[in-house]
Amino acid sequence: MITIVNTQHKHIPQLVQHQQTCFPDLFSDVWMTPEAFESQLRVFPAGQHVALHNGQVVGQSSSFRCRYEQVFLPHDYHGITAANMFTNHDPVGEWLYGADMSIHPEYRGRGIAHMLMEARKGLIRQLGLRGMVAGGALPGYADYEARLRPEDYVAEVVAGRLVDPTLTPQLRIGWQVRGVLPNYTHDSAGHGAPASWLVWEA
Numbered sequence: 001m002i003t004i005v006n007t008q009h010k011h012i013p014q015l016v017q018h019q020q021t022c023f024p025d026l027f028s029d030v031w032m033t034p035e036a037f038e039s040q041l042r043v044f045p046a047g048q049h050v051a052l053h054n055g056q057v058v059g060q061s062s063s064f065r066c067r068y069e070q071v072f073l074p075h076d077y078h079g080i081t082a083a084n085m086f087t088n089h090d091p092v093g094e095w096l097y098g099a100d101m102s103i104h105p106e107y108r109g110r111g112i113a114h115m116l117m118e119a120r121k122g123l124i125r126q127l128g129l130r131g132m133v134a135g136g137a138l139p140g141y142a143d144y145e146a147r148l149r150p151e152d153y154v155a156e157v158v159a160g161r162l163v164d165p166t167l168t169p170q171l172r173i174g175w176q177v178r179g180v181l182p183n184y185t186h187d188s189a190g191h192g193a194p195a196s197w198l199v200w201e202a
């Protein structure tokens, strides 16, 4: 039995480990640190959720509020999330920014991302927000980089002709693609990776 609850301080050590399990290829400076989780709970506790199984963290969702111009102009992960600290959170912002969502590899494909998305939608209804925006990783793009532009790869995934391990589930839980965010994340050598630009309107 999986339960979704708001993140509490006691979950932080598990969340730090969970990030590293779920994003093994991410550059370590992008992983959320204990200080980042503390900051997120300080600035917007209502936007932080965990999925628990027998009290253990098996899924996580992190979000904060933004203004229209913050999320509908090109942006990158580091800037929009203030380096994971969420200090860009705007208490009157009309859009929820989905900074992160991850499910433990052994718990994927069981509807937990669906459940976390429902928790976000409940928050959006409760606060009267317009919807949510996110930049979505494209882990399958590396195999197509030599022959497809990111926007063509995303279009193929949207059409169902290609399957991306992240974008395909995101489309199934309700996100729509608005476009592509070039150089959304960067590796330590400064090489940028694109992301899908995702929107869900209430």
Ligand SMILES: CC(C)(COP(=O)(O)OP(=O)(O)OC[C@H]1O[C@@H](n2cnc3c(N)ncnc32)[C@H](O)[C@@H]1OP(=O)(O)O)[C@@H](O)C(=O)NCCC(=O)NCCS
Binding pocket: 022, 023, 100, 101, 102, 103, 104, 107, 108, 109, 110, 111, 112, 113, 114, 115, 135, 136, 137, 163, 164, 165, 166, 168, 169, 170, 172, 173
């Ligand atoms: C993307 C992710 C959050 C999805 O979580 P999940 O709990 O496995 O998703 P769900 O079980 O709720 O599945 C949602 C839908 O996607 C489908 N799906 C899930 N994984 C899939 C895959 N690898 N390929 C194709 N379809 C998939 C499910 O069948 C389901 O479809 P349905 O509603 O029609 O039955 C999870 O794979 C993950 O944590 N990935 C690594 C971290 C990541 O990339 N996070 C996003 C950062 S932008």
